[in-house]
Amino acid sequence: MSQKIEIINIALRLIVKTAVLAAGFSGRARKRSLKRLAGMDIYEKDKELIFLRDKITQLQTQVSILQKALKKQNNKKRYTIREKLFILCYMEAFQIPRRRVTEHLGIARSTLYRWLKNIEEKAQAVVPANITPAELAALVWQITKANEGWGRFRIANQLKLLGVFLSASTVRNILNRPEPRKTPSKAPKPKQTEDKTEARSIPAWYPNHVWSIDTTIVYKWGLLEVHVCVIIDHFSRKIMAAVPLEGPNAGWVINAMDEAIEKYGSPKHIISDQGSVFISEAFAECLKNNNRIKHRLGAIGKKGSIAVTERANKTLKYCWLKRVPIIKGIDHLHDLCNEFQVWYNSWRPHMSLDGNRPDDVFFGNLPERPAPDANSVPTEIETRYFRQARITGYRLKKAG
Structure with missing residues (x-):
């Protein structure tokens, strides 16, 4: 009109x-x-x-x-609701089949089917059968507030590890709606920090097949530089070592390497950048003495060759240490790195592993995928609060 x-x-x-x-x-x-x-x-x-x-x-x-x-x-003729109902009653009274509605009444069959579809949709219940339970929505908000850097995909993977099937789009819809009652009215909006697959991924076919090693710099007391050596397994994304170094020399890196090999065994290959520590004769001698580990140097300017370790460094610095008000010294940093290894390997779902935890993949203890209709909150959820980083981990008790 x-x-x-x-x-x-x-x-x-x-x-x-x-x-x-x-x-x-x-x-x-x-x-x-x-x-x-x-x-x-x-x-x-x-x-x-x-x-x-x-x-x-x-x-x-x-x-x-x-x-x-x-x-x-x-x-273009427009039928009113009364006229539509009259036509439907007329067809029912005189048993006019739908396929012959054009012949008898001059109405296209697609128009008739659209009328019937609208009637069926209005006849459905106001509350859909697959509505998300309130306690599950509350759990989604609880996980979001405890891990404010997580996106919808990581939250969905965390729920999958708890035996709950919830798609990432449903998680997004829950977070876009008002928060359930008996919780704070506002929660920080999760940022999209999903892991991205590196541009040049290094293939690894089993645990301890390929490791990569790198060092990163953090600051104690907000001023003094401390180097941290990070070693990660490519197949399982398990942090094999995250050790603060007393100094940026090959001796301390070799000590961290020896501790990781003693604990988990030696890898077949190891990847590093072309830093002076990793191209030194002492580091080459260390690799030779540990079952002749094959050394591969990342290409200069090609971050994809060591992107797995770089991503782990980013998680350590910006998802863990950044949440600590101040690093009080080397001993405090040791404690923080040890807690980071526990959280990263045993509690945090990893995007590159289809939402599984690194320890589950490394030791071959993959949890069963939840059924599509598993939308109830399980009772055997185990939580652990990492006090210094103010992060809460979730998993099933039987998985521990």
Whole structure:
């Protein structure tokens, strides 16, 4: 109806515009004396006439187009609700099949099916059968507040480890809705910090097949640099070592390497960047003495070759140590790195592992995938609060 009124208004404006142009021209003509009109140049008269004829032709074309659109809209029949119900009752009373509705009543079958679909949708219950339980929504909010850097995919993977099937889109919808009662009214919006697959991934086919090693810098007391050596297994993404170093030299890196090998065994390959520590003779001797580990150097400027370790460094610095107010010394940093290893390996779902934990993949204890209809909160959930980083981990008790 509003479209129809708008078309009529446009047509009226065009008609008024034509009348104003004509009136203006006639007014100008009246003001001119016959003597002046007779004295006008013939070329000026021709220009004026050509201009007015073109303008009138344009306006006539626009009016014609609008008239056709209005006529076409008027020909399109719209049935009221009463007429639709009458047609359906008529078909039911005289047993007219749906496939012959066009023959009997002149109505397209697609139109009839659209009517019936609308009736069926309105007849459904107001509350859908697959509505998310309130206690599950509360658990999603609880996990979000305890791990404010997590995105919807990581939260869905955490729920999968707890035996609850919830898609990432459902998690997003829960977080977009108001928070359930008996919880704070506001919660920090989760940032998208999902792990991205590195551009040049290094293949690893079993645990201890490929390790990568790197050092990163953190600050104790907010001022003094401390190097941390991080070693990670490519297959399981398990942190094999996260050790603060007394100094940035090969001796301390070799000590961290020896501790990791003593605890988990030696890998077949190890990848590092081309830092002076890793291309030293002492580091090469260490690899030779531990079952002749094959050393591979990452390409300069190609971050994909050591991206797994770089991503672990980023998680250590920005998802763990950044939540600690201040690092009070080397012993405090040792405790923080040990807790980080426990949280990263045993509690945190990893995006590159389809939401599984690194320890589950490394030791071959993968949990069963929850059923699609598993939307109830389990009772045997185990939680652990990492006080210094203010992060809460969740898992099933039987998984521990």
